[in-house]
Amino acid sequence: MIIGVTGGIASGKSTVARAFAALGIPWVDADEVAREIVAPGEPALAEIAEHFGEGVIAPDGSLDRRALREIVFGDAAERRRLEAITHPRIRERLIAHLARLQAQAAPYVLLVSPLLFESGQQALVDRCLVVDVPEAVQVARTAARDDVDEAQARAIVAAQMSRQERLDRADDVIDNSADEETLAPRVAELDRRYRAAGLPPSA
Ligand code: ATP
Numbered sequence: 077m078i079i080g081v082t083g084g085i086a087s088g089k090s091t092v093a094r095a096f097a098a099l100g101i102p103w104v105d106a107d108e109v110a111r112e113i114v115a116p117g118e119p120a121l122a123e124i125a126e127h128f129g130e131g132v133i134a135p136d137g138s139l140d141r142r143a144l145r146e147i148v149f150g151d152a153a154e155r156r157r158l159e160a161i162t163h164p165r166i167r168e169r170l171i172a173h174l175a176r177l178q179a180q181a182a183p184y185v186l187l188v189s190p191l192l193f194e195s196g197q198q199a200l201v202d203r204c205l206v207v208d209v210p211e212a213v214q215v216a217r218t219a220a221r222d223d224v225d226e227a228q229a230r231a232i233v234a235a236q237m238s239r240q241e242r243l244d245r246a247d248d249v250i251d252n253s254a255d256e257e258t259l260a261p262r263v264a265e266l267d268r269r270y271r272a273a274g275l276p277p278s279a
Contacts, residue, residue, distance in 0.1 A: 077184040082192035083207030086217040088252035093188045095263040104173040106189035113165045183271045206246035209253045
């Protein structure tokens with residue numbers, strides 16, 4: 077069984093994944109795979125340079141994410157072009173990583189992805205676990221962690237899928253608005269259900 081873990085920026089996906097990992101559950105990070113497939117030497121990077129120009133390649137040969145973001149931001153056609161280059165490769169590599177983990181006989185595995193619903197990766201998982209916090213908490217945690225002020229953090233949150241839309245698509249929800257210690261018993265409860273039943277009853 078594969079559990080998709082998703083949530084908005086700074087909702088606590090990695091924190092939740094680490095809590096499952098402490099119980100022996102392995103996970104694949106879709107963000108990490110998205111970076112892997114555009115590393116120097118990867119065919120996706122060459123295609124990106126071909127389509128978007130050498131201006132998106134940094135002097136050291138890596139992808140200049142900021143330059144690329146500036147091109148695709150607000151340009152739906154260019155964004156779709158970028159996704160057409162990256163999404164199939166991300167998907168292919170996620171499937172390979174997940175298969176490798178499953179071959180290690182884990183009781184179940186996690187696919188942690190900020191864009192589980194938006195990218196079609198939901199099709200790779202049996203069940204979706206949404207990490208949920210109020211938007212004000214997301215904004216505060218983003219501003220505390222990243223190099224952005226609260227207004228910028230609010231704009232990032234506003235540009236993402238809404239909290240309600242995510243909750244509507246969830247099979248299970250984990251509330252991460254309290255401290256990390258509060259998370260542990262809820263993770264343990266979900267872990268028991270995932271191990272026991274293969275598939276737990278709907279949340
Ligand atoms: P992103 O997708 O934006 O990289 P994420 O959803 O994986 O983030 P985390 O990296 O787990 O989120 O957490 C975001 C920030 O919030 C981190 O700085 C983390 O330490 C903090 N954080 C997470 N959970 C809690 C909590 N329950 N209490 C306090 N701080 C928390």
